[in-house]
Amino acid sequence: MSRVNIGLALSALLLLVLHFALSLEANKNILEGAFFSSGSTIMSDGRAYPVFIRLQSHDNQVHYFEQINEGSQKFSFLMVSSFLGIANFLTNSIVGKDVLQDIPLRDRDIAFNYSYLSSFESSLTFYKFNVTPEASCFYIKELGRVWCLGAESSPDEMSL
Amino acid sequence: MQTVTELKPGESVAQVEAKSIVIRDIDIRRKSVFWPAQNMVVIHEHETQRKIDLGYSSSRILEILIDRADSIVSRDDIFAFAWPDRIVGQNSLSQAISTIRVILADEEHRAVIQTIPRRGYQFNSRFLACSAPTSSQVADSELASVQQVAVATLESHPNLPRAIVHGLRTKALFVVVAFLVLALVGRIEWGLWVQPNFVKEKEVEGLLTSLYTGVDAAAIKNLRASTGSVRQRMLDLLVAPGTVVFNTMHSFYEIVCINGSRIEFVTVHKSKLQTLTDEQLGRCLK
Numbered sequence: 001m002s003r004v005n006i007g008l009a010l011s012a013l014l015l016l017v018l019h020f021a022l023s024l025e026a027n028k029n030i031l032e033g034a035f036f037s038s039g040s041t042i043m044s045d046g047r048a049y050p051v052f053i054r055l056q057s058h059d060n061q062v063h064y065f066e067q068i069n070e071g072s073q074k075f076s077f078l079m080v081s082s083f084l085g086i087a088n089f090l091t092n093s094i095v096g097k098d099v100l101q102d103i104p105l106r107d108r109d110i111a112f113n114y115s116y117l118s119s120f121e122s123s124l125t126f127y128k129f130n131v132t133p134e135a136s137c138f139y140i141k142e143l144g145r146v147w148c149l150g151a152e153s154s155p156d157e158m159s160l
Numbered sequence: 161m162q163t164v165t166e167l168k169p170g171e172s173v174a175q176v177e178a179k180s181i182v183i184r185d186i187d188i189r190r191k192s193v194f195w196p197a198q199n200m201v202v203i204h205e206h207e208t209q210r211k212i213d214l215g216y217s218s219s220r221i222l223e224i225l226i227d228r229a230d231s232i233v234s235r236d237d238i239f240a241f242a243w244p245d246r247i248v249g250q251n252s253l254s255q256a257i258s259t260i261r262v263i264l265a266d267e268e269h270r271a272v273i274q275t276i277p278r279r280g281y282q283f284n285s286r287f288l289a290c291s292a293p294t295s296s297q298v299a300d301s302e303l304a305s306v307q308q309v310a311v312a313t314l315e316s317h318p319n320l321p322r323a324i325v326h327g328l329r330t331k332a333l334f335v336v337v338a339f340l341v342l343a344l345v346g347r348i349e350w351g352l353w354v355q356p357n358f359v360k361e362k363e364v365e366g367l368l369t370s371l372y373t374g375v376d377a378a379a380i381k382n383l384r385a386s387t388g389s390v391r392q393r394m395l396d397l398l399v400a401p402g403t404v405v406f407n408t409m410h411s412f413y414e415i416v417c418i419n420g421s422r423i424e425f426v427t428v429h430k431s432k433l434q435t436l437t438d439e440q441l442g443r444c445l446k
Contacts, residue, residue, distance in 0.1 A: 026349075044432065081349055
């Protein structure tokens with residue numbers, strides 16, 4: 001076998017390894033387990049609502065639970081692809097009543113985000129960025145939002 | 161039979177068409193006699209002779225390489241000399257060189273014709289001698305004797321099936337590699353890789369590490385300017401190192417405080433940013 005053929009064969013082998021590595025990477029979950037964050041949302045009219053977020057991930061599914069004021073809603077996302085900590089998701093059908101019914105959302109940006117997450121097969125692109133080792137932070141391109149999540153849950157009583 | 165003389169300096173093969181050129185083999189029992197005018201190589205081996213028809217282009221390639229022995233001949237020069245009226249691809253040249261190497265039994269060592277990467281090819285004059293017939297009779301005799309031997313075509317040359325298989329194998333491997341490269345390029349999520357519409361900037365001051373995120377540099381600049389006073393208040397409130405992410409979500413600002421594995425945030429409408437109390441900021445930072 002000539003040097004050219006040896007080189008080509010080695011290149012083919014290397015490319016196969018890269019394909020295999022890419023397959024592993026593409027199926028790798030960007031989150032695994034339960035993650036939390038909590039805080040408040042202050043609307044344009046000055047009203048402040050406590051917010052609690054829990055995100056649970058397994059396989060290629062992400063379940064996103066958000067409690068705002070007295071209302072809550074669960075959204076579910078299906079991972080379509082991922083690459084080096086960045087992932088594409090599609091929303092599934094929602095579970096529970098529409099959170100928008102419980103709070104008078106005059107602010108269209110907040111309303112749009114809930115509406116977008118509630119719509120079937122909305123695309124969500126997660127850009128993971130490193131902040132601290134304990135926190136998983138994502139920029140959600142379609143919503144313009146930042147989700148930072150940690151392993152520690154906040155106390156149940158949410159106060160403003 | 162023939163006398164062997166060295167090529168005279170500057171003497172062109174084309175100028176001495178009547179001459180044949182003896183190419184020595186690494187195996188001293190074998191030699192090749194190149195007849196440029198006849199596009200032919202005669203192989204002398206084990207007291208037998210075989211005639212190989214090189215074809216016009218391969219013959220010209222061998223001719224120009226010998227003509228400029230010990231010099232690097234560029235691919236462009238070879239293309240211009242061997243295919244004067246045609247435009248051919250690199251593969252044609254590589255295939256022709258490969259065939260010549262097989263004929264000269266040089267495919268393994270590549271000592272006679274050397275590939276100079278990215279520059280061209282070079283014929284090693286160590287293997288070169290020029291045989292000039294002392295008379296036309298000698299040349300005629302040589303040719304006559306050649307004509308009497310079994311005329312071996314390219315297909316009947318014992319090394320050529322190997323060359324063909326080698327060539328096919330190279331082509332097949334090349335196709336496989338090209339396919340794998342294209343498939344890999346197609347599989348990579350380039351849209352994710354380049355992270356369009358997302359930039360971030362980090363700033364460290366005192367105990368506070370701030371991270372700004374946004375769709376572009378202008379958005380980050382605006383964000384930094386708008387949240388500067390809040391950031392300063394947070395800096396004053398901090399008693400231990402803390403990390404805060406600032407983001408603009410359309411008409412809202414997101415202020416996310418990272419406290420180890422505990423995350424607190426305030427999402428505030430732009431018009432209410434300055435109404436944030438120290439208590440609210442302190443709760444975020446705690």
